Amino acid sequence: xxxxxxxxxxxxxxxxxxxxxxxxxxxxxxxxxxDFVEYRFSHLLKKPLRSSGTLEYRADGVMVRxxxxxxxETTEVDGEQVRITRAGKATxxxxxxxxxxxxVLLGSFRALLQGKxxxxxxxxxxxxxxxxxxxxxxxxxxxxxxxxxxxxxxxxGREDKPACLEALEPDGDGALTLFAAAPPAAAPPTRxxxxxxxxxxxxxGAAAK
Amino acid sequence: xxxxxxxxxxxxxxxxxxxxxxxxxxxxxxxxSPRTEAQRLLIQNIGESPASRLLLLAIDGDQPARIADLSRxxxxxxxxxxxxxxVANGAQPPPGIPEELLAYRYLITDSFDAAxxxxxxxxxxxxxxxADMASPAAGFLEDLLPRDPTLELLHLAQRWQPRAEPHQxxxxxxxxxxxxxxxxxxxxxxxxxxxxxxxxxxxxEDQFAQxxxxxxxxxxxxxxxxxxxxxxxxxxxxxxWFGSFDTLGLITLLWLAYRRFVFTILVVLPLLTAGLAxxxxxxxxxxxxxxxxIAFGFTLIGVAQDYPIHLFSxxxxxxxxxxxxxxxxxxxxxxxxxxxxxxxxxxxxxxIGLAQLACLTITGLLAAGLTTRYLLxxxxxxxxxxxxxxxxLARLGRxxxxxxxxxxxxxxxxxxxxxxxxxxxxxxxxxxxxKLTPVPPELLKRDAQLRRELATPDLRYxxxxxxxxxxxxxxxxxxxxxxxxxxxxxxAIGSYEHAAQFLPSAGLQQKxxxxxxxxxxxxxxxxxxxxxxxxxxxxxxxxxxxxERARTLRPLTRADLHDTPLDLxxxxxxxxxxxxxxxLISLYDVHDPGAVARLATGPVTFLDLKAASExxxxxxxxxxxxxxxxxxxxxxxVIAVTLRKAARILRVLAPMILTTLVILAVLRAADVSLSLxxxxxxxxxxxxxxDYALFFEHAADDPAEQQRTLHALLVCSATTLLVFALxxxxxxxxxxxxxxxxxxxxLSNFLLALLLTRERARA
Numbered sequence: 001x002x003x004x005x006x007x008x009x010x011x012x013x014x015x016x017x018x019x020x021x022x023x024x025x026x027x028x029x030x031x032x033x034x035d036f037v038e039y040r041f042s043h044l045l046k047k048p049l050r051s052s053g054t055l056e057y058r059a060d061g062v063m064v065r066x067x068x069x070x071x072x073e074t075t076e077v078d079g080e081q082v083r084i085t086r087a088g089k090a091t092x093x094x095x096x097x098x099x100x101x102x103x104v105l106l107g108s109f110r111a112l113l114q115g116k117x118x119x120x121x122x123x124x125x126x127x128x129x130x131x132x133x134x135x136x137x138x139x140x141x142x143x144x145x146x147x148x149x150x151x152x153x154x155x156x157g158r159e160d161k162p163a164c165l166e167a168l169e170p171d172g173d174g175a176l177t178l179f180a181a182a183p184p185a186a187a188p189p190t191r192x193x194x195x196x197x198x199x200x201x202x203x204x205g206a207a208a209k
Numbered sequence: 210x211x212x213x214x215x216x217x218x219x220x221x222x223x224x225x226x227x228x229x230x231x232x233x234x235x236x237x238x239x240x241x242s243p244r245t246e247a248q249r250l251l252i253q254n255i256g257e258s259p260a261s262r263l264l265l266l267a268i269d270g271d272q273p274a275r276i277a278d279l280s281r282x283x284x285x286x287x288x289x290x291x292x293x294x295x296v297a298n299g300a301q302p303p304p305g306i307p308e309e310l311l312a313y314r315y316l317i318t319d320s321f322d323a324a325x326x327x328x329x330x331x332x333x334x335x336x337x338x339x340a341d342m343a344s345p346a347a348g349f350l351e352d353l354l355p356r357d358p359t360l361e362l363l364h365l366a367q368r369w370q371p372r373a374e375p376h377q378x379x380x381x382x383x384x385x386x387x388x389x390x391x392x393x394x395x396x397x398x399x400x401x402x403x404x405x406x407x408x409x410x411x412x413x414e415d416q417f418a419q420x421x422x423x424x425x426x427x428x429x430x431x432x433x434x435x436x437x438x439x440x441x442x443x444x445x446x447x448x449x450w451f452g453s454f455d456t457l458g459l460i461t462l463l464w465l466a467y468r469r470f471v472f473t474i475l476v477v478l479p480l481l482t483a484g485l486a487x488x489x490x491x492x493x494x495x496x497x498x499x500x501x502x503i504a505f506g507f508t509l510i511g512v513a514q515d516y517p518i519h520l521f522s523x524x525x526x527x528x529x530x531x532x533x534x535x536x537x538x539x540x541x542x543x544x545x546x547x548x549x550x551x552x553x554x555x556x557x558x559x560x561i562g563l564a565q566l567a568c569l570t571i572t573g574l575l576a577a578g579l580t581t582r583y584l585l586x587x588x589x590x591x592x593x594x595x596x597x598x599x600x601x602l603a604r605l606g607r608x609x610x611x612x613x614x615x616x617x618x619x620x621x622x623x624x625x626x627x628x629x630x631x632x633x634x635x636x637x638x639x640x641x642x643x644k645l646t647p648v649p650p651e652l653l654k655r656d657a658q659l660r661r662e663l664a665t666p667d668l669r670y671x672x673x674x675x676x677x678x679x680x681x682x683x684x685x686x687x688x689x690x691x692x693x694x695x696x697x698x699x700x701a702i703g704s705y706e707h708a709a710q711f712l713p714s715a716g717l718q719q720k721x722x723x724x725x726x727x728x729x730x731x732x733x734x735x736x737x738x739x740x741x742x743x744x745x746x747x748x749x750x751x752x753x754x755x756x757e758r759a760r761t762l763r764p765l766t767r768a769d770l771h772d773t774p775l776d777l778x779x780x781x782x783x784x785x786x787x788x789x790x791x792x793l794i795s796l797y798d799v800h801d802p803g804a805v806a807r808l809a810t811g812p813v814t815f816l817d818l819k820a821a822s823e824x825x826x827x828x829x830x831x832x833x834x835x836x837x838x839x840x841x842x843x844x845x846x847v848i849a850v851t852l853r854k855a856a857r858i859l860r861v862l863a864p865m866i867l868t869t870l871v872i873l874a875v876l877r878a879a880d881v882s883l884s885l886x887x888x889x890x891x892x893x894x895x896x897x898x899x900d901y902a903l904f905f906e907h908a909a910d911d912p913a914e915q916q917r918t919l920h921a922l923l924v925c926s927a928t929t930l931l932v933f934a935l936x937x938x939x940x941x942x943x944x945x946x947x948x949x950x951x952x953x954x955x956l957s958n959f960l961l962a963l964l965l966t967r968e969r970a971r972a
Contacts, residue, residue, distance in 0.1 A: 038343065040342055045745065065345070070339075071336075097299070097377050105345055109345070
């Protein structure tokens with residue numbers, strides 16, 4: 001199963017630049033699945049923390065984030081319930097009712113996977129820049145509590161495909177998630193390298209496996 | 210002159226009573242005095258426990274998003290009001306350790322009980338944190354990690370949220386149907402403080418009206434405090450309404466009977482005297498008088514209006530009123546004395562409310578009897594007409610004369626009653642304590658539904674640990690924790706909550722403190738663990754500082770938590786009363802009460818509030834019944850001494866005894882279970898029956914006297930029936946129970962006295 005093939009299923013190139021037009025292009029019918037590589041930049045860490053795995057949105061509405069490296073971890077988001085399973089440990093579960101900010105953040109992932117962008121307006125100020133060929137979707141949280149932890153999310157994409165998601169925290173820390181992309185050069189990349197890769201997505205298909 | 214003095218005295222009495230009467234609304238005055246520890250806790254729990262001070266609110270009638278927004282604004286507005294101890298609607302953060310007490314988490318947490326915080330543990334924790342950093346939650350954890358790399362705060366927060374919370378829409382609680390927002394508020398006023406509750410309810414309404422704005426949303430309130438206010442207000446409303454109607458009816462009846470308005474006023478004088486005398490004595494003897502005592506007592510004293518009626522109906526133009534009073538005095542005095550003896554039973558019942566009621570009634574009846582005998586005749590004018598000369602009464606008398614005297618009734622009524630009791634033996638007595646605090650069933654149903662939605666703790670089952678000190682109770686709770694967790698795992702209960710989860714015993718805190726590593730050792734461990742992790746070693750300085758601080762802390766106590774969010778939580782779960790400490794274990798979703806009962810050993814007691822209250826009610830009833838039996842014997846003695854002949858005694862007692870059987874049989878046939886209020890009403894009815902019989906018997910075979918007696922008893926029973934027939938239409942269950950019982954009693958007593966007691970007149 002080629003995840004990128006799924007993402008291509010309903011590909012249409014539309015000229016409209018509106019959110020609705022992008023939404024139409026991104027719309028997917030679950031199950032949807034994509035590989036990802038994520039880098040976390042934090043003042044607590046010696047160097048950027050790289051993790052990789054798959055992100056899927058199953059037909060039953062459950063979002064699953066499978067981390068394969070550096071350590072196996074499966075996070076299932078099932079409605080308000082989050083189950084986290086790590087190798088050799090008992091499954092932990094937590095309710096998103098108790099973590100409303102996390103719910104909003106996870107909700108944005110799900111929306112992108114599914115291609116449902118309009119509901120994002122409830123929790124974010126949404127702006128869209130660029131054209132159909134290359135676009136940037138910016139989400140700024142409305143909730144002040146969430147804004148303390150998350151300055152904004154930039155989603156970079158080409159045509160019908162989000163390529164990279166950059167979450168920026170107010171203190172300069174943040175995380176970069178590259179979707180369905182081959183990891184950049186094997187040598188430890190600098191933050192600037194990764195950001196460059198993220199912000200200038202390759203043409204669809206070019207980087208896919 | 211005498212009239213003026215009397216009225217002046219009454220005015221003085223009203224003034225004194227108004228300034229000295231302290232009305233209490235504590236329904237526990239009407240509950241039995243507790244004997245066992247479980248019963249004491251039960252009675253305490255009613256009305257004062259935090260759970261009983263909870264009001265459940267629901268908002269519906271608009272779109273969910275707007276209701277959610279309304280709930281948030283409304284909740285915030287209520288939280289700022291002094292009437293409420295706390296407000297919850299899901300929007301509040303869970304209770305946490307206050308900033309200045311954060312270091313205490315290492316004494317509170319159970320994380321390091323099995324194995325101490327050592328190098329291995331630290332390494333494994335950092336490994337987990339590294340994985341956390343690769344999760345979407347990383348951004349939220351980053352701020353926390355330097356101070357709390359083992360995430361003790363999250364662990365405690367999770368441990369402190371054991372219960373299932375209601376559903377949420379837009380961050381606030383909603384019912385499962387997604388249409389009603391739910392809120393929980395705790396009043397500062399006790400549940401049985403109707404004034405405080407009425408004020409809290411008014412604030413709820415005001416704030417809601419303000420928060421609602423133009424929306425069509427509606428507010429629904431439920432809870433014990435709401436019930437007490439609603440019942441009080443409804444009782445007051447109906448009592449006032451019935452009162453006005455009764456007054457009107459009474460005036461009409463009395464005018465029809467005596468055709469002179471002055472008699473109507475004179476009937477009221479002994480009644481007013483009775484009420485004032487009763488209130489005065491009760492407020493002198495007791496600390497505070499319950500509202501029910503007053504309302505109920507006045508109902509019982511209402512019988513005293515019969516006394517002047519007996520006098521007035523026997524007045525003759527050719528005899529002084531004083532002479533008439535002397536003639537009616539023997540049956541009147543016997544009636545007053547025997548009714549007082551019956552109420553004496555309630556004086557010894559051991560229930561404060563009933564004792565007050567008895568004291569009020571006995572004083573009142575004595576006052577009314579004595580004023581009717583000694584004061585009223587001196588101011589009574591000549592009668593407008595002598596009932597003995599009334600043509601229609603004479604006709605009625607002849608009709609009655611023609612009626613058969615069915616001696617068969619002596620057998621038929623007991624046999625029929627027995628048949629009914631055998632046909633429907635179940636549910637003779639009402640054992641449900643909540644029926645004593647009568648709440649309309651539809652309100653109870655709504656309450657149960659809201660409680661289910663809001664996942665409040667089980668109302669019936671409770672475990673209670675007790676001890677000499679706060680710490681002894683906490684230790685007892687800790688001792689039970691493993692078994693409680695086992696019961697939850699086994700499915701006997703859904704979950705549980707107790708104070709030691711928030712505040713461990715001093716002993717346990719000291720043990721944990723001693724197990725914390727020394728600063729140098731911890732720094733060394735941390736450095737090695739961090740070296741193998743993606744984390745910088747020096748970011749965890751705040752963690753080292755907190756652990757070091759925790760090593761010097763003296764154990765946390767209840768007092769340290771004063772004015773923190775945790776204090777509120779603990780308030781209901783750990784408290785002291787009469788020098789003893791109690792810790793409640795709230796249970797959620799009890800599936801196997803038997804298993805829970807088996808958990809209770811040593812200082813822990815299992816409380817089945819329903820069973821305990823039923824036992825309490827049953828014990829109270831058997832005590833009251835015993836007192837009534839003693840009173841019945843006394844009454845027999847009084848009647849026997851007064852009437853002397855066996856045939857007369859039988860004729861006087863028969864209507865009262867048979868009527869009691871009739872009432873019991875009718876109630877049983879209608880499947881009504883008897884409560885305390887029925888018993889009181891039965892005594893009231895019996896007292897009336899005795900009066901009727903005594904007067905019929907006293908009239909003997911003199912036709913003129915018989916006609917006057919008939920007149921008096923017709924007026925008496927009509928006025929009494931008027932009052933109680935109205936009561937039986939009441940929507941307040943207590944009033945209705947009294948109304949039905951007494952109305953039945955008046956009818957049956959009058960008819961039976963007419964048929965069985967009245968002698969045939971001389972031709």
